[in-house]
Amino acid sequence: MAADTTSIAPVARLQWLSRFPRGLTILVTAMAVLSPLSLILYQSFLTAPFFEANKSAGLDAYRFVFDDSDFWHAFLNSGVLAIGMTLIAVPLGAMLAFVMERTDLPGKRFLEPIILVPSFVSPMVLSFGYVVAAGPVGFYSVWSQDLFGAAPWGIYSIPAMAVIAGLTHVPNVYVYASAALKSLGSDVEEAARIAGASPFRVAVTVSLPLIAPALLFAAVLVFFLGFELFGLPLVLGDPEGHLVLSTYLYKLTNKLGTPSYHLMAAVAICIVAVTFPLVLLQRHLLQNARRYATIKGKAGRMKELPLGRWKWAAMALLLAWMFLAVVVPVSGITLRAFVTNWGIGVTLVDAFTLDNFRAVFEEPTHTRAIINTILIGTIGGALAVACYTAIGFATHRRNDGWSRFIDYLVLIPRAIPGLLAGLAFLWLFLFLPPLQPLRATLFSMWLAYTVVWLAYGMRLISTSMFQVSTELEEAARTIGATRGRISREITLPLIRHGLLGSWLLVFLIFEREYSTGVYLLAPGNEVIGAQLVSLWQGGAIDLVAALSLINIVLVGIGLALALRFGVRLRD
Amino acid sequence: MTELTVDDLHLRYGDTPILNGVALTLERGQVVSLLGPSGSGKTTLLRAVAGLESPYQGTIRIGNAAVFDGARGLDVPAERRNLGLVFQSYALWPHKTIFDNVGYGLRLRKVSAADIKTQVTRVLEQLSLGHLGERYPHQLSGGQQQRVALARALVYNPPVILLDEPLSNLDAKLREEARAWLRELIVRLQLSALCVTHDQGEAMAMSDRILLLNNGRIEQQGTPLEMYSDPKTLFAADFMGSNNQLKGEVAEVRDGVAMLGGDGWKLAGVTRPGTTAGKPGVAMIRVERVRVAASAGDNRIAAKLITSMYIGDRFEHLFELANSRIRAYGESALNAGAAYFVELPRDAIWVFPTA
Numbered sequence: 001m002a003a004d005t006t007s008i009a010p011v012a013r014l015q016w017l018s019r020f021p022r023g024l025t026i027l028v029t030a031m032a033v034l035s036p037l038s039l040i041l042y043q044s045f046l047t048a049p050f051f052e053a054n055k056s057a058g059l060d061a062y063r064f065v066f067d068d069s070d071f072w073h074a075f076l077n078s079g080v081l082a083i084g085m086t087l088i089a090v091p092l093g094a095m096l097a098f099v100m101e102r103t104d105l106p107g108k109r110f111l112e113p114i115i116l117v118p119s120f121v122s123p124m125v126l127s128f129g130y131v132v133a134a135g136p137v138g139f140y141s142v143w144s145q146d147l148f149g150a151a152p153w154g155i156y157s158i159p160a161m162a163v164i165a166g167l168t169h170v171p172n173v174y175v176y177a178s179a180a181l182k183s184l185g186s187d188v189e190e191a192a193r194i195a196g197a198s199p200f201r202v203a204v205t206v207s208l209p210l211i212a213p214a215l216l217f218a219a220v221l222v223f224f225l226g227f228e229l230f231g232l233p234l235v236l237g238d239p240e241g242h243l244v245l246s247t248y249l250y251k252l253t254n255k256l257g258t259p260s261y262h263l264m265a266a267v268a269i270c271i272v273a274v275t276f277p278l279v280l281l282q283r284h285l286l287q288n289a290r291r292y293a294t295i296k297g298k299a300g301r302m303k304e305l306p307l308g309r310w311k312w313a314a315m316a317l318l319l320a321w322m323f324l325a326v327v328v329p330v331s332g333i334t335l336r337a338f339v340t341n342w343g344i345g346v347t348l349v350d351a352f353t354l355d356n357f358r359a360v361f362e363e364p365t366h367t368r369a370i371i372n373t374i375l376i377g378t379i380g381g382a383l384a385v386a387c388y389t390a391i392g393f394a395t396h397r398r399n400d401g402w403s404r405f406i407d408y409l410v411l412i413p414r415a416i417p418g419l420l421a422g423l424a425f426l427w428l429f430l431f432l433p434p435l436q437p438l439r440a441t442l443f444s445m446w447l448a449y450t451v452v453w454l455a456y457g458m459r460l461i462s463t464s465m466f467q468v469s470t471e472l473e474e475a476a477r478t479i480g481a482t483r484g485r486i487s488r489e490i491t492l493p494l495i496r497h498g499l500l501g502s503w504l505l506v507f508l509i510f511e512r513e514y515s516t517g518v519y520l521l522a523p524g525n526e527v528i529g530a531q532l533v534s535l536w537q538g539g540a541i542d543l544v545a546a547l548s549l550i551n552i553v554l555v556g557i558g559l560a561l562a563l564r565f566g567v568r569l570r571d
Numbered sequence: 572m573t574e575l576t577v578d579d580l581h582l583r584y585g586d587t588p589i590l591n592g593v594a595l596t597l598e599r600g601q602v603v604s605l606l607g608p609s610g611s612g613k614t615t616l617l618r619a620v621a622g623l624e625s626p627y628q629g630t631i632r633i634g635n636a637a638v639f640d641g642a643r644g645l646d647v648p649a650e651r652r653n654l655g656l657v658f659q660s661y662a663l664w665p666h667k668t669i670f671d672n673v674g675y676g677l678r679l680r681k682v683s684a685a686d687i688k689t690q691v692t693r694v695l696e697q698l699s700l701g702h703l704g705e706r707y708p709h710q711l712s713g714g715q716q717q718r719v720a721l722a723r724a725l726v727y728n729p730p731v732i733l734l735d736e737p738l739s740n741l742d743a744k745l746r747e748e749a750r751a752w753l754r755e756l757i758v759r760l761q762l763s764a765l766c767v768t769h770d771q772g773e774a775m776a777m778s779d780r781i782l783l784l785n786n787g788r789i790e791q792q793g794t795p796l797e798m799y800s801d802p803k804t805l806f807a808a809d810f811m812g813s814n815n816q817l818k819g820e821v822a823e824v825r826d827g828v829a830m831l832g833g834d835g836w837k838l839a840g841v842t843r844p845g846t847t848a849g850k851p852g853v854a855m856i857r858v859e860r861v862r863v864a865a866s867a868g869d870n871r872i873a874a875k876l877i878t879s880m881y882i883g884d885r886f887e888h889l890f891e892l893a894n895s896r897i898r899a900y901g902e903s904a905l906n907a908g909a910a911y912f913v914e915l916p917r918d919a920i921w922v923f924p925t926a
Contacts, residue, residue: 436826471660472662474621474649474656474662476664478724479650479656479723479724480679482675489675494666
């Protein structure tokens with residue numbers, strides 16, 4: 001017999017106990033997300049760095065930035081890059097997705113992980129790869145000189161950067177396009193074939209228009225990533241002096257010679273003013289795209305479209321892209337890591353050396369960077385997944401104001417490029433006394449990484465959580481389990497494979513990360529990504545090559561493990 | 572003794588009203604079925620009783636204790652209502668063995684390990700699942716999974732068990748066996764059960780009483796016999812059984828008998844509430860009550876046979892008359908295209924007013 005109302009009431013009063021951890025989770029998340037952003041915002045409205053006595057409130061920083069013609073050039077360049085790479089990445093990614101998802105192209109299973117490689121290799125590393133492979137004295141340039149007498153390309157102009165950025169962002173389009181194509185019944189394509197359309201016509205007139213919402217989302221995403229670009233314009237824009245918003249911000253300090261935090265903050269706010277609306281737009285589009293996908297979701301019957309003689313065209317397209325986006329930069333780095341120098345007249349055999357690696361392993365800073373990078377990926381990644389899971393449980397199956405608050409909260413770091421987030425965390429660790437001792441430890445790095453990738457991690461976690469049918473949890477409730485017990489004994493055990501997969505993906509992302517650590521870098525918390533930026537600035541090409549290759553190897557191990565455990569590399 | 576009382580329950584999703592003042596009682600040892608088309612609110616009502624949906628008005632009492640009272644703002648969470656719920660999908664936890672699935676409710680009630688073992692073993696025996704305790708749900712057949720779900724809901728002796736379409740995931744043949752088995756079990760263990768179903772045959776076979784829901788209201792309630800043989804509304808008549816309808820105009824109502832006429836036909840039938848002379852009406856008759864006759868007579872209408880279909884245990888004849896179709900069962904095939912008379916016995920016809 002159920003207890004009567006009088007005995008139920010006191011228990012009801014104790015319910016806040018089970019809510020307490022949720023409140024704590026929400027509080028900590030809000031602090032971790034909002035404090036850096038509000039610090040940047042506050043700083044941008046001061047006339048001097050916030051820790052100086054002579055600061056006062058004012059718009060001087062914005063005035064200075066808006067009067068600087070370099071800022072407008074950088075803004076324009078960012079816009080051109082973003083548009084250019086969108087125009088390249090979206091059609092290419094969509095076509096690749098169609099070929100991979102809907103046709104009988106041979107070797108697809110083997111090719112798919114390779115397609116995703118550019119999205120897991122640090123852009124800093126990739127860009128460096130293009131410099132040593134296709135720069136004025138790059139491997140491929142020199143070979144082309146030898147063979148054809150000329151190397152008719154340059155990679156340091158804005159259009160060239162747009163092409164490279166476009167090619168390396170194809171995977172971002174590919175994952176969304178192929179997910180949408182998966183949910184499309186093949187009957188619509190067969191109908192077009194019967195009516196007499198070639199595979200190419202089918203793709204252009206039937207399949208791709210049907211996934212227009214997903215492509216639109218991908219276009220906005222790539223455009224948004226264009227505004228966030230840092231490593232690529234830093235490496236490729238330098239020789240000809242092209243600045244984009246992020247590199248303009250990065251170079252501000254050098255420009256004035258003093259720490260011009262207020263100016264950096266003003267630029268940061270300008271960047272966020274562009275990216276935040278784009279993030280909101282993405283959210284809106286993604287919901288739309290999902291709705292469309294479910295309407296047309298007759299995914300039961302999937303028949304591959306026979307390509308026939310189009311097979312060669314499709315294969316050529318795929319391999320050409322793969323060559324340019326994967327083989328060229330990765331082979332460039334690999335070769336460069338094993339030679340003393342390179343130029344016209346140098347042969348690979350003569351220049352062969354292991355000194356570059358010797359130099360890495362003889363210098364404690366670099367070995368520490370390697371160990372730290374492994375630690376932040378493995379242990380840091382696991383801790384980050386634990387945090388994301390805690391936040392996931394705070395919103396899971398709850399439709400109240402707090403859940404919506406967290407939903408929007410996790411979007412905020414998405415809009416703050418890693419470089420800015422790293423800067424904001426640096427300020428926090430510099431000027432909040434309780435945090436100061438942690439400044440030069442890996443913790444500062446980890447916290448920044450975890451916050452920067454909050455939205456990504458939350459998406460991984462919530463994807464896993466939503467795969468647990470509501471009824472499994474409701475069944476436990478009706479039997480008498482509290483929320484806490486349901487989380488621990490039903491939901492958590494059921495999503496453990498999802499969590500393992502999330503951990504591997506977060507590992508990959510943390511190995512790849514470079515911009516977040518740029519400002520946080522200090523003796524003791526070096527990580528490869530940020531170290532590369534600093535070494536590149538110092539012109540230590542040999543070290544950059546060796547560390548880049550080590551970074552690629554770490555990512556490769558992660559990828560191999562992920563494939564071994566059957567982790568889906570995309571959501 | 573009354574185990575469950577629901578009174579004046581209102582519930583909406585956003586602006587869409589789902590339940591509009593539903594009331595029901597469930598006595599100990601009784602099975603009450605909630606029957607209705609999809610969207611009628613029957614599953615929502617069951618989930619509201621379980622505490623998985625939040626009504627905004629009305630009361631729900633389990634035994635003597637209120638678990639929901641809109642006026643007092645009382646809403647006891649699902650985990651403290653001490654009910655048993657069998658889900659349509661069974662919702663067995665895939666990461667727990669059958670034994671652990673069933674024993675979980677006892678573990679939550681801090682029963683000792685030894686007692687859990689005896690009680691789980693007993694209930695598994697009762698449901699002929701004794702040998703399956705160490706297996707995982709995916710290793711069981713659909714019928715076995717359904718019994719595990721039931722065992723899980725029964726093991727801690729809840730005062731009321733709630734069944735959400737408990738048989739709909741079984742295939743047709745198994746469903747009839749399971750229906751009989753479930754009814755027998757409920758009677759044997761003296762369970763009080765509230766059961767949602769959209770299948771009127773299942774509802775009639777299993778229940779002591781049926782509540783027919785329509786648009787979040789109770790259309791009619793009663794024993795299976797009352798529901799089938801004495802429907803008060805056109806909706807209730809139409810929902811139960813296979814029916815023929817003839818639309819016409821009510822010519823006369825006298826002493827419980829209504830005369831309904833149409834284009835070249837006239838029928839006498841039992842009046843239903845609201846039938847008035849001079850208004851349009853509809854005659855409703857169960858297919859099995861229609862007879863085929865060779866000559867004209869009272870309550871007989873001339874009809875042309877369109878086709879006779881052999882459906883295994885009998886023939887189903889399809890007749891055309893005026894602008895309507897009439898279906899009837901028969902022992903043997905008839906001649907398509909030939910003219911017959913269909914007899915619609917006066918006591919088998921209900922004459923309803925049309926809205």
